[in-house]
Amino acid sequence: MKTTLTDRTDDPIIISLKSELELLRYQLVRLAIRSLPQETDLYNALICRCETKAQFYQWQHDAIAAVIGIAAPDAQGRAHCPLCKEGRQSWGSYDDVGYAVPDGLKRHLLGEGKSAQCSILKVVFDLAQDRMRPKFDEEERREHEANNARRRTERLYQIDPSSPAKLIDDLHSLRGARNPEQLKWAETRLRMLGFESDLSGNVMTYRLPHAEFIILADPRELGTIEVRIYPCTPTGKPSRLAAWTRFPLPDPWKNDLPVKFKKLLEDAIISLPSRRGVRR
Numbered sequence: 300m301k302t303t304l305t306d307r308t309d310d311p312i313i314i315s316l317k318s319e320l321e322l323l324r325y326q327l328v329r330l331a332i333r334s335l336p337q338e339t340d341l342y343n344a345l346i347c348r349c350e351t352k353a354q355f356y357q358w359q360h361d362a363i364a365a366v367i368g369i370a371a372p373d374a375q376g377r378a379h380c381p382l383c384k385e386g387r388q389s390w391g392s393y394d395d396v397g398y399a400v401p402d403g404l405k406r407h408l409l410g411e412g413k414s415a416q417c418s419i420l421k422v423v424f425d426l427a428q429d430r431m432r433p434k435f436d437e438e439e440r441r442e443h444e445a446n447n448a449r450r451r452t453e454r455l456y457q458i459d460p461s462s463p464a465k466l467i468d469d470l471h472s473l474r475g476a477r478n479p480e481q482l483k484w485a486e487t488r489l490r491m492l493g494f495e496s497d498l499s500g501n502v503m504t505y506r507l508p509h510a511e512f513i514i515l516a517d518p519r520e521l522g523t524i525e526v527r528i529y530p531c532t533p534t535g536k537p538s539r540l541a542a543w544t545r546f547p548l549p550d551p552w553k554n555d556l557p558v559k560f561k562k563l564l565e566d567a568i569i570s571l572p573s574r575r576g577v578r579r
């Protein structure tokens with residue numbers, strides 16, 4: 300039977316190798332930092348003293364800013380990485396040039412775009428992440444428990460017929476969720492457009508009756524209502540494989556709203572792959 304490294308975590312050889320690797324990673328970072336003129340300041344910036352994930356992400360942001368802060372750009376505004384001393388390879392030459400400060404250097408430190416990630420900062424972040432892992436796991440476990448408790452007691456919103464209902468603030472939005480009063484306003488707007496509301500247990504569904512499609516509304520986000528259109532199977536069940544579509548209905552829209560909504564809905568239905576070429 301094939302074994303993997305994760306199956307052998309009790310193996311003394313693996314334990315010894317992991318310990319040596321960690322020591323080497325610490326030595327690598329120490330040597331890189333000792334070669335810097337402003338050793339003390341950057342050393343402190345690269346030590347992770349975090350307790351939570353939010354603090355960890357802020358620390359990474361601050362550490363990158365600290366490394367960029369000690370870069371010494373040349374007349375062209377470029378500098379080699381203060382940590383690993385690498386620069387950007389120039390076309391047609393074996394020589395490298397510095398990274399543009401700050402954006403090019405930041406991409407190198409993060410490993411974004413076509414830049415290889417800074418080998419030293421990667422080790423710094425990996426070491427900190429390894430140390431933080433038990434705290435991250437515990438934080439995630441607590442978040443999961445709190446989320447489950449909320450799902451049992453708070454109202455949920457069915458916005459996708461094939462997925463679990465969502466909490467009011469389970470959104471990818473900078474605007475955030477509506478408060479109860481704003482939600483009532485959105486419900487009135489949906490009723491005016493022909494949507495029906497159905498509360499089953501603690502799960503609310505806003506649905507526009509339609510012969511061919513499941514049309515649901517998501518009124519949770521502040522400032523807009525999202526209308527979602529899902530194709531059905533011949534038996535009337537939501538089709539998991541067919542493409543679905545959606546469109547926003549911004550709150551500020553007031554004039555001729557039913558007419559605008561009807562047009563948006565027709566256009567959205569026609570845009571579905573299963574309906575392309577079907578004449579209205």
Ligand SMILES: [Zn+2]
Nearest residue numbers: 380382383417
């Ligand atoms: Zn570097």
